[in-house]
Amino acid sequence: MKTSNGALSLAALLISAWLVNTSLPALAATSGHQGDLSHGANNFYRSETLSMQKVTFPNQYKMNVTGNLYLPKDMKAGEKRAAIIVGHPMGAVKEQSAVLYAQQLAERGFVTLAIDLSFWGGE
Numbered sequence: 001m002k003t004s005n006g007a008l009s010l011a012a013l014l015i016s017a018w019l020v021n022t023s024l025p026a027l028a029a030t031s032g033h034q035g036d037l038s039h040g041a042n043n044f045y046r047s048e049t050l051s052m053q054k055v056t057f058p059n060q061y062k063m064n065v066t067g068n069l070y071l072p073k074d075m076k077a078g079e080k081r082a083a084i085i086v087g088h089p090m091g092a093v094k095e096q097s098a099v100l101y102a103q104q105l106a107e108r109g110f111v112t113l114a115i116d117l118s119f120w121g122g123e
Contacts, residue, residue: 047103049073059118067115068099070106083111 053069074083084105088098102114 031073045100045103047107050103055113059119063118065115065118067113068100068102070112070114070116071108072106072111075111081109081111083113086112086114087117 047070049072051073053071054066055069056064056066059065072081075076077089084102086098086102086105102112106112
């Protein structure tokens with residue numbers, strides 16, 4: 001289905017897109033690979049060496065900021081450690097990047113707080 005100048009017609013492009021779209025689920029089902037569904041659809045990294053608490057606090061504009069506070073499980077009560085606040089890139093929420101970096105840093109001994117920036121995510 002080419003036009004007079006040799007380009008594919010719109011109909012050919014639409015048919016091709018439809019074929020790809022309808023064949024992808026079949027390919028995934030027959031590939032022998034199924035994602036880890038032990039946590040439902042939430043397959044984000046979770047460290048076994050940390051404790052996590054949800055926290056909420058007001059920012060300077062009196063808007064709530066929501067975050068995940070990560071503490072190493074071997075941290076003693078009253079112990080002081082360096083702390084890092086981890087934000088996320090624009091267009092994301094904390095679960096897409098900040099949580100991963102916060103956990104990786106906390107596994108190395110820091111206290112970390114992964115936050116959702118104002119107007120993004122669970123604020």
